[in-house]
Amino acid sequence: MTTQSESLNSQPSTLNFPLSEFLQQLLNGLSLGAIYALIALGYTMVYGVLRFINFAHSDVFMVGSFIGYYAGKHVPERTYWGGLLVLVVAMLGCALLGMLIERLCYRRLRGSATLNVLITAIGVSLLLEYSGQVFFGATPRTFPDIFPSTNFAFGSLVISSNQILVIVVATLLMVALQLIVYRTKIGTAMRAVSLNPKAAQLVGVNNDIVISFTFGLGSALAAAGGILYAINYPSIDPLMGVMPGLKAFVAAVLGGIGNIPGAALGGLLLGTVETFVNGSQWSTYKDAIAFAILIGILLFRPAGLLGKFTVEKV
Amino acid sequence: MLSVTDLEVCYGSISALRGVSFTIPQGSIVTLIGGNGAGKTTTLRTISGLLRAKSGTVNFLGEDITSLPAHKIVARGLSHVPEGRMVFSNLTVGENLSMGAYLLSDKAVIAKNRDYVFSIFPRMKERLKQTAGTLSGGEQQMLAIGRALMGNPKFLMLDEPSLGIAPRLISTIFEKIVEINRTHGITILLVEQNANLALEVSQHAYVLETGAIVMSGESKKLRADPQLKATYLGG
Numbered sequence: 001m002t003t004q005s006e007s008l009n010s011q012p013s014t015l016n017f018p019l020s021e022f023l024q025q026l027l028n029g030l031s032l033g034a035i036y037a038l039i040a041l042g043y044t045m046v047y048g049v050l051r052f053i054n055f056a057h058s059d060v061f062m063v064g065s066f067i068g069y070y071a072g073k074h075v076p077e078r079t080y081w082g083g084l085l086v087l088v089v090a091m092l093g094c095a096l097l098g099m100l101i102e103r104l105c106y107r108r109l110r111g112s113a114t115l116n117v118l119i120t121a122i123g124v125s126l127l128l129e130y131s132g133q134v135f136f137g138a139t140p141r142t143f144p145d146i147f148p149s150t151n152f153a154f155g156s157l158v159i160s161s162n163q164i165l166v167i168v169v170a171t172l173l174m175v176a177l178q179l180i181v182y183r184t185k186i187g188t189a190m191r192a193v194s195l196n197p198k199a200a201q202l203v204g205v206n207n208d209i210v211i212s213f214t215f216g217l218g219s220a221l222a223a224a225g226g227i228l229y230a231i232n233y234p235s236i237d238p239l240m241g242v243m244p245g246l247k248a249f250v251a252a253v254l255g256g257i258g259n260i261p262g263a264a265l266g267g268l269l270l271g272t273v274e275t276f277v278n279g280s281q282w283s284t285y286k287d288a289i290a291f292a293i294l295i296g297i298l299l300f301r302p303a304g305l306l307g308k309f310t311v312e313k314v
Numbered sequence: 315m316l317s318v319t320d321l322e323v324c325y326g327s328i329s330a331l332r333g334v335s336f337t338i339p340q341g342s343i344v345t346l347i348g349g350n351g352a353g354k355t356t357t358l359r360t361i362s363g364l365l366r367a368k369s370g371t372v373n374f375l376g377e378d379i380t381s382l383p384a385h386k387i388v389a390r391g392l393s394h395v396p397e398g399r400m401v402f403s404n405l406t407v408g409e410n411l412s413m414g415a416y417l418l419s420d421k422a423v424i425a426k427n428r429d430y431v432f433s434i435f436p437r438m439k440e441r442l443k444q445t446a447g448t449l450s451g452g453e454q455q456m457l458a459i460g461r462a463l464m465g466n467p468k469f470l471m472l473d474e475p476s477l478g479i480a481p482r483l484i485s486t487i488f489e490k491i492v493e494i495n496r497t498h499g500i501t502i503l504l505v506e507q508n509a510n511l512a513l514e515v516s517q518h519a520y521v522l523e524t525g526a527i528v529m530s531g532e533s534k535k536l537r538a539d540p541q542l543k544a545t546y547l548g549g
Contacts, residue, residue, distance in 0.1 A: 201385055
């Protein structure tokens, strides 16, 4: 790592960076990855119960940022309670939005061909994006500083409080999600519906409620992702969800679609790899590399990193 | 307890049940026998609300339940153990049983039901922490029945409990079915391809053929029926 070996290369290789830079990139990567993970969880949970990719999910993420933008104007800037309040408002707002989307658009298509539902999801996605342009305008806005922010320097390593905030909030939310899914009745019902919706009905589960709850939960996490994203990349616009949404979808597939820990792992991995590539001489290709990884992993592990390959039985 | 009247069910343009009627008295074991594709599973799925009837009615405890959704039918005490067992394969045995008591909130009642399931199927207690997918076919069948019992059913519908199970376990499971009926007074509707076995444990039987009841009567008498013998009982 420390020898300058690339004599043929005219540029100095940026992969030979010192430890502090490695840690810096790792931290940047983990905080970006935590946001991808939050979004990816929504994709994977909805896939788990309904077996389709909710393409509108990335736009729920965007709406989360915009709710935060407007709510942020009503609380004092740079306070923890104000920031948390904005976070909670955005999560609740998006939970409602997600449940509404499911109720109005997807529920009546339950039981019809997956392709029909997928096309509907793309339609809902476009509807949200372009309604966003009508209501919020197409010009990017600057997200308010809702949380206090400082930088801590350790030698050449700089940690911003926002990065810590992202990692802490995302970790807490993922732990909470894990507790909901594995320790509560509705969580067990979610897993039961995902494994066998008919059998779940036969023990008395109202699948509509469970599916609605799943959309609410996933959308709330996407909203949290939207706020955390906007804190670190404070320029928001109605199409901001497209790229992070796509990456989060890649992360969900990478971890094994339908697998909750897999989505978290996939998000962290993708964010970290992307950040490292971004800091290297190949930064132009960061998105290409992210998707190349997806293709590579799916070639060798079609079910994703933590997914189990199962033949779907009818 | 349960009466089905003129039930008609279609899959698209294909008619699966063509006017099926039968009644099941409280406390009895009644069996529905018939070959592949006769409509046995369709009948159970329509009663439990997984399928919608085109016409006809299902009456349970004096109330019309034909158009209720499945989860509301379970809530009334009618439990369906589906064909192929349908245990939640990635959930543990314990979680599967808890799911069976999904509609109950009284912890004492749930604990009592769990003890009852363990008394009937002691193996479920041994396997409590194991995921259901790793159980043998027979154990999964026990779990499926146990899961249904967790919800305090008054009426139990069993779809092919002998299917894909080691012969040694089949007799055990059928003994348990009779025990559940006798000791707990749970009325049972048993669907079976193994007609011999089904007629042995039941009091009354209906024979289903291509979507219609073609014969019915006391199980004892049907066992001696020459025509039935030739078709279903292997001579």
